[in-house]
Amino acid sequence: MSTTGPDPAFPPGEAMKRREFLKRVAGASAVAVGACGLGLALRDPTGPSALPEVKALPGLGDYSVKDRPAGSPRMAVVRGADRAAMFEQGMNALGGMEQFVKKGDRVLIKVNAAFASPASLGATTHPELLAAVAAACAKAGAASVGVTDNPINNPESCFEIAGLAGAARQSGAKIIVPRAGLFAPATLPGARLIKDWPVLAGAFAGVTKLITLSPVKDHARAGASMSLKNMYGLLGGRRNVFHQDINAIITELSLLARPTLSVLDGTVSMMTNGPTGGSLSDLKATNMLVLTTDPVAGDAFGAGLLGRTLEDIPYIRMAQAAGAGTADFATLNPIYLDSGA
Amino acid sequence: MARQRTSGAERMTGLAILALLACVAAWLAARQADFNPAVIVAMNHPKGAGRIVGGQQGEALSQSAGYLAGVQGFTALSELESYNPETLSDKIDGKAELYLASNFQEMACRAFSVADARAEVFVYAMESPKDAFAVFSGQRRPGAEQLALAQNAYATENALFLTKGRFYLEFVADHASPELRPALENLAQTLLAALPEDASQKSEADLFPTGGLRADSVRLAVSDALGMEGLENVYTAEYALPAGEAAAFLARRGSAAQAQAQAEAYAAFLTGNGFKPVPPGPDTAGLPEGARVLALEDMIQVVMTRGPVLAGVHDATSRAAALELARALGAALAKSPEEGKP
Numbered sequence: 001m002s003t004t005g006p007d008p009a010f011p012p013g014e015a016m017k018r019r020e021f022l023k024r025v026a027g028a029s030a031v032a033v034g035a036c037g038l039g040l041a042l043r044d045p046t047g048p049s050a051l052p053e054v055k056a057l058p059g060l061g062d063y064s065v066k067d068r069p070a071g072s073p074r075m076a077v078v079r080g081a082d083r084a085a086m087f088e089q090g091m092n093a094l095g096g097m098e099q100f101v102k103k104g105d106r107v108l109i110k111v112n113a114a115f116a117s118p119a120s121l122g123a124t125t126h127p128e129l130l131a132a133v134a135a136a137c138a139k140a141g142a143a144s145v146g147v148t149d150n151p152i153n154n155p156e157s158c159f160e161i162a163g164l165a166g167a168a169r170q171s172g173a174k175i176i177v178p179r180a181g182l183f184a185p186a187t188l189p190g191a192r193l194i195k196d197w198p199v200l201a202g203a204f205a206g207v208t209k210l211i212t213l214s215p216v217k218d219h220a221r222a223g224a225s226m227s228l229k230n231m232y233g234l235l236g237g238r239r240n241v242f243h244q245d246i247n248a249i250i251t252e253l254s255l256l257a258r259p260t261l262s263v264l265d266g267t268v269s270m271m272t273n274g275p276t277g278g279s280l281s282d283l284k285a286t287n288m289l290v291l292t293t294d295p296v297a298g299d300a301f302g303a304g305l306l307g308r309t310l311e312d313i314p315y316i317r318m319a320q321a322a323g324a325g326t327a328d329f330a331t332l333n334p335i336y337l338d339s340g341a
Numbered sequence: 342m343a344r345q346r347t348s349g350a351e352r353m354t355g356l357a358i359l360a361l362l363a364c365v366a367a368w369l370a371a372r373q374a375d376f377n378p379a380v381i382v383a384m385n386h387p388k389g390a391g392r393i394v395g396g397q398q399g400e401a402l403s404q405s406a407g408y409l410a411g412v413q414g415f416t417a418l419s420e421l422e423s424y425n426p427e428t429l430s431d432k433i434d435g436k437a438e439l440y441l442a443s444n445f446q447e448m449a450c451r452a453f454s455v456a457d458a459r460a461e462v463f464v465y466a467m468e469s470p471k472d473a474f475a476v477f478s479g480q481r482r483p484g485a486e487q488l489a490l491a492q493n494a495y496a497t498e499n500a501l502f503l504t505k506g507r508f509y510l511e512f513v514a515d516h517a518s519p520e521l522r523p524a525l526e527n528l529a530q531t532l533l534a535a536l537p538e539d540a541s542q543k544s545e546a547d548l549f550p551t552g553g554l555r556a557d558s559v560r561l562a563v564s565d566a567l568g569m570e571g572l573e574n575v576y577t578a579e580y581a582l583p584a585g586e587a588a589a590f591l592a593r594r595g596s597a598a599q600a601q602a603q604a605e606a607y608a609a610f611l612t613g614n615g616f617k618p619v620p621p622g623p624d625t626a627g628l629p630e631g632a633r634v635l636a637l638e639d640m641i642q643v644v645m646t647r648g649p650v651l652a653g654v655h656d657a658t659s660r661a662a663a664l665e666l667a668r669a670l671g672a673a674l675a676k677s678p679e680e681g682k683p
Contacts (some may be wrong), residue, residue, distance in 0.1 A: 273436075274435070275435045281500075
């Protein structure tokens, strides 16, 4: 094909004139030079200024007791109605609080303060239990006892209305109210959901022991809320997005922080309409307090208090598979006691 | 100077560049929409308490918050809070989905001093009376005392639960006492008087036969009804009959064809779970035309349609009870001329 001859874009008689061509070249060159100049002007050779380096935490720590003597009991189940008496008896059966909290330990107690709801409605950790546990920690020589949760409702209201603030004051413990500065992103190794997600890391600063205090409750989404679900309160952000995958997030939370001791309060259990309840008729006196070094085992026992099986609460076996504990609580040789109270 | 005409190649090149720019813009928009939420949430710790709204009348209060802004004769113990579908879980966490699935619009709550108790009042505004009934019935406490305060109302030791029109209301006290009940009812009546009158709306549940019906057993499952995924808006009701206990279900659909299609789907769901068709026999006489009886060991299910209504029987303690209720249900539907329309 010939490359000579008139440009078809310019029919005969309308061919581009030399002057027009030069003007166009000059215009195009000016635009190109301008663009290059603008690019150079906007160029930032150093890049964005460095933000404070935020390295995602791999978790909140493993506070589990590793040096328990062989054959030491790892679970106690106490029947009764007086939480303080039940806790004391169960603790004695496990060898005393000194087995878990040493002199100088800085203890963090993770309660369930999710709702601004009075203790009588059973939606939150009972203040009598918190007072008993905090006092036992102090008696064992703890240097400090902090109490925390990231509630659903206004934190101050939750701690106050649930009676937890008063119990903390009574026992010399300090409520750590969640605020923005206490949250830091965490990325749990191998996790699918806890990736760069804000967690209540500030409450764990300097902590050497972690104790969880959880009520036994029905939960509309998860089937049940006990020790493992209680760890949901360590998450920040719009955490309700995880409700779509509730079993997976609870499983990952079982690895986010490993407690020294888990106390599951089934003295009164919320059997229906959880997690908020609202009616006293949602509650049932199930008269059991579980103390264990294994929250998975504790929850497996607690499922029975709600009349449910492990099939009804999938995250228990999932947490076991993840390595957080065992759902076969019988292998812990639990000690069964009756407080008579 | 005469404007130079552009060639076809130039036009095509220009259009291609514009198309490329449009693609880039679309890609950028998509990427922004898919922004890593962790970055946002890490920098925005939630307040955790929804929106505290002012008590001043005239402010832009939500409708339900307005009803709680000034309740005559009762002392407010907390600020007025208001929640929308995005923030509802900030208040009730794991239970929010129950309301969201039932066309939740907004909720307001506030605590009041009632008798010697602290009572929190929740006003949930739903889209329709049917939605309010769905959340009411979904949480109904078995055996609770029925009240005449409203069409749907019951009391427990420390609380009242009721609906009025599209509103679902809870009055929850922190403890029970002899003085509490009348005081709570007084508070409820005060609030009910402020709520708009219920536009009379016939409920599908009125189609259930009344003989043997447990009045407090009617429920509305908005999703995954009867254990079948995708089966929506189905009323259920429990019966105590001479032949035993059984439960009926019914749901109005857009047309007779839709009802028939769902009946077939439900029957297929049952057979997929081991139920087998029961051939007609002496005891199936008198069942509505087209009713299908399916059995799995001693469990009997009946599925039928009448016009746009899908109906049936489940959870029967005996075959006789199931068939007795199916006949009664069929007769009740036949008496409703509207449901007989094809």
